[in-house]
Amino acid sequence: MPESVTTVPLGEGAVAVVVTESGRPGRTYVNLHDNENTAVEAARAILARHGGRMVELRHTGERNITFTRGDTTYTFDPNRMFTPAGIEATLRRFGAFSPAAAAEVERLAEAVLERAGLDTMSLVVALHNNTDANYSAASYLPGGSEDGNAAEVFLVEGSDPDDFFFVTERS
Template sequence: MRSLFIFITCTVIFCSCARTDSPAKDFTPAVSNLSVALGDTSFTIQVSIFDSSSRLIFVHIHDDEQTAKNATHRFLEHQGGTLISIQNNGERLITFPFNGRSYTFDPNRMLTRKGIIESLQILQPFDEKAVPEVERFANSLLQKIPAKSYVIAMHNNTANNYSVLSYLPNGSLQGEAEKVHVSKKMDPDDFVFTTDHRIFNGLQKRDISVVLQKEIPATDDGSLSILFGRRKIAYTNIEAEHNHINDQLQLLEAVANIAAK
């Protein structure tokens, strides 16, 4: 009897512990590495589907912004969604060979023709023949975004450079914002930029720093926000300073919660 009692007791304890320790449901991604031509070479666009039933599509364009990528992975492992990212050996700018020369551009400036031209001109050398090569690469990225999805871009910045304060009067980007809410409780480098009035209003109520892009922004910089703004597609960018992973994850969770309603 004593042995049976011990067995039953241990079994109950084991089952109880198993229930207590079992983690929340996790998602394991199905990863596809897609080779996309760019000039005389190719780059990989990686598509990681954690949960195909989710309409949340995350876009990670700058491969040097690893805090953003890690925060997105943490979220997706538990909440589901899809991550589309450019693999660029940890580099921010993309350099590619074409017709015996090398060209460099910012992939966050490749979503409009004007943005591509200006990026190539700034980073030099420039040749009109290189522009269609970048356009085709950009279109390949856009084709990976399913219709009727909710797109969230993930970015990082550096301290005292680009922040929510940039959009205030006398800020360097004041002409791009329709509305700005600055939370005194937050680091100015950690904020949300959106074309979606619902996201702006929801985050403002939560006292989270947020910027609403103008319907017709002053500057066409070739970014995803400009393209989606023109197409009247809801788009949100979550910014955080490098290494502020918990702050970025909290912003992501707040945005996802509002977008789901």
Template sequence: MSNIDTKEYDLALGDTTVKLFIKSSDTSGINFINVHQNEVTSKGAGEHILQQFGGRMLYITHGDGTPRNVEFYLNGERYEFDPNRMFDDVGAEASLREFGSVSEDALRAVRNFAERILDFLLPGQDHVIALHNNYNSPSYSFKSYFSPPLSHDVLKISPEVCPESGTGEFFYTTVEDWFDALKQKEIFNIVLQNNKAVEDDGSLSVYVGKNNIRYSNVEAEHDHLEQQIDMLSSIHSVLFPQPLTIEL
């Protein structure tokens, strides 16, 4: 078991303060990020892996309860955006527009906030593992990647046969070697992002794909804690394989 330390930072977003937490152990290990406050199962699974293997995890808190989107105020105006659509101008502007109004000042505030998150997330790290949950709904599941528009973002998929019903548990990675290693286990659904053709939606996967940063999103249904812990244990074994012991 690893000793876990928690640090807290106040990040300005317009006239609003968002709290960033970093849980880390005294040993090196996996580099997690959880950007959606309502996806608490993924956060719990990440904390379990930190206790078991060590590493670090970034997550943000904002507003009352467990909202998915971030709401902030600037010059007396209210704005809202998806924190997984803030990592470039195109995505940030589209997200602000989807959930309300957009202005140059608001866009600048969101982009500055995203850069602060990246400043904490990336330096000294060679990979990112994103923690997400979904509702295995017709609007989003592993099945979504077999048809447009999301199929255009796919370079490889495993298994190659579309499931009859959606499934909420799957890996979405930018790293072909990780895709191949997970595929060899023959128990997971896996999507390999086409880093050259993926739609620019401002998500972290698009950002890291453009910047050659190793990345995987580990998706599981809400409340499927054991399944997500198993998935995180498997991606940990891919990142940090145990050396073979040869008895003489």
């Protein structure tokens, strides 16, 4: 399947925004973590079978994105780069924060939205893979590592809590 690559400057480095097109209409899939390659391979199989496109960030092969600006190194989780509050929180969580670094992260987020056309989509499927006992829907329950980051959590009794979906609107 054809890929188009846009290189977005970030600090003294860059991040590649890669769009893979199946050539047929279908859903849009997004992979923001460069170490979640199982999700990317699964999406390629879905694209081949059902059509659609995938937007992928490629940088260092790591989950988080790290860049240098001057003498300071910044790290952030790309899941959190789409709001000013998320940008500030993730930069602070991983160490350094500055308004200039936040502006660079915001420019990357805007480039991803623009290049991929994500801001015009009614449905986007975010791709992730995780491991047992590390991260699950239960992480969002009271006392969990993501407590407070979800308006509601619903777990089906007897289901595997690390196989789950996020939704942004109630049905």
